Amino acid sequence: MEKRRGFEIANGFENANINLPVRSTKNSAGYDIEAAENCVIPAFKLGQKPTLIKTGLKAYMESDEMLVLANRSSNPTKKGLILANSIGIVDSDYYENPDNDGHIMFAFYNFKEEDVEIKKGERIGQGIFQKYLVTDNDMSLGERKGGFGSTN
Numbered sequence: 001m002e003k004r005r006g007f008e009i010a011n012g013f014e015n016a017n018i019n020l021p022v023r024s025t026k027n028s029a030g031y032d033i034e035a036a037e038n039c040v041i042p043a044f045k046l047g048q049k050p051t052l053i054k055t056g057l058k059a060y061m062e063s064d065e066m067l068v069l070a071n072r073s074s075n076p077t078k079k080g081l082i083l084a085n086s087i088g089i090v091d092s093d094y095y096e097n098p099d100n101d102g103h104i105m106f107a108f109y110n111f112k113e114e115d116v117e118i119k120k121g122e123r124i125g126q127g128i129f130q131k132y133l134v135t136d137n138d139m140s141l142g143e144r145k146g147g148f149g150s151t152n
Contacts, residue, residue, distance in 0.1 A: 005061040005129050007031070011101040013056030021057070021127055030070060030126030033057065033104070035118045041081060041110040050084035050107040053124055058102035060095045061129060068128045069106060075124070080112030083125075090127075 007020045013036060021031035036056030042048070059067045069088030075081040084107040095102040106125050110116045118124060134140075 003060060005059070005065060007057050007059050007127075010056055010058040010103040012103075013054075016056055018056035019121065030128045032123045033069075033106070033125050033127050034121050035124050037120050039118050041108050041116045041118065043113050043115055044109050044111050048109075050109050052105040052107055053118060055104045055106065055124075057104050058095055059090055059104060059127065059129075061092045063092050064134075065129055065131055066091055067104075068130055069104070070126045070128060071106075072123060072125055075108075076111075079116050080110050081108045081116060082111065083107060084109050 009016075009018050009020075016036060018036055019034055021033050023029075023031055033055050036054040039051065039053055041051045041053075061067060067090035069083070069090065071081065071083045088106065090102075090104060104127075108124075
């Protein structure tokens, strides 16, 4: 079978009992993604950086595709969690990059007054594979040299 798109365990998480994402129903767009380890997302304070939640996953896809990372719909109301960047975009060339092997992480802020604990295996977000289009005059020739935030 030809590999077109999917999830794999990222380097360093091979023995961490990571579950590959699955869709909950046959018509679900998103693959449910779980936290790779227990962590705490502190109550928000001005100037604070978002908390990166490790998934232990990487994603491969075709060159004209991306993986959209979306928050769970229940996270804001039940836990006070919002994604720092509203949505995350994982480009196809992020896979197996030399900095972090393409390890996918979710960046959260907690707007509640108390810290929020996330347990290993808890669903934290969704991944949705999508095709994208480029303009007629697109001249992008750059190549990824690193991992998270490396394309400026």
